[in-house]
Amino acid sequence: AQSVTQPDIHITVSEGASLELRCNYSYGATPYLFWYVQSPGQGLQLLLKYFSGDTLVQGIKGFEAEFKRSQSSFNLRKPSVHWSDAAEYFCAVGGIQGAQKLVFGQGTRLTINP
Amino acid sequence: DTGVSQNPRHKITKRGQNVTFRCDPISEHNRLYWYRQTLGQGPEFLTYFQNEAQLEKSRLLSDRFSAERPKGSFSTLEIQRTEQGDSAMYLCASSLRGFYGYTFGSGTRLTVV
Numbered sequence: 001a002q003s004v005t006q007p008d009i010h011i012t013v014s015e016g017a018s019l020e021l022r023c024n025y026s027y028g029a030t031p032y033l034f035w036y037v038q039s040p041g042q043g044l045q046l047l048l049k050y051f052s053g054d055t056l057v058q059g060i061k062g063f064e065a066e067f068k069r070s071q072s073s074f075n076l077r078k079p080s081v082h083w084s085d086a087a088e089y090f091c092a093v094g095g096i097q098g099a100q101k102l103v104f105g106q107g108t109r110l111t112i113n114p
Numbered sequence: 115d116t117g118v119s120q121n122p123r124h125k126i127t128k129r130g131q132n133v134t135f136r137c138d139p140i141s142e143h144n145r146l147y148w149y150r151q152t153l154g155q156g157p158e159f160l161t162y163f164q165n166e167a168q169l170e171k172s173r174l175l176s177d178r179f180s181a182e183r184p185k186g187s188f189s190t191l192e193i194q195r196t197e198q199g200d201s202a203m204y205l206c207a208s209s210l211r212g213f214y215g216y217t218f219g220s221g222t223r224l225t226v227v
Contacts, residue, residue, distance in 0.1 A: 103159070104156030
């Protein structure tokens, strides 16, 4: 079945440490790729997106993501996390078979240790 | 640009009652989407409008759910005869064209008791 997989349900890192959140998708063509962040009880804020071109994309809040076609992956990275980065992170895929919907992964909850 | 606005932010209702949520998209966006997010899960697509036309519907959108966008501006999502399983966050998003400017609102949290 076509899907978006975020293998890590929960990740804990220390403040100042580097971060990588994984995302894999199982669609044949290159879709539109997104990372969103959600604080408790809030809506989704777009961190970054990939449509085409340079496979390393820069986003807000110091985040970046790299699209790797051969691995069907779009992993999110940050060189040094801050306590305010604690939240739920969602990878999403759009444009599957021409549809306008986004298909989301299950999410990764990020906890920051002081 | 005031963003995507959703009202109410929270709704508590008794099982069997009808509820209606409203979404006001970004003014120049002609595409509007509804998603549902249950606890611990990613959002799931419900339906999509381009202007006033409802172009895609998920099988999650049972007969008890109906969405409208009468003049191609705001949209409403109605749930009839609510069930406890309808408890979720209902998110609205809008976009200018395709996936450009795809912006989510803060959501309406529904609790069915």
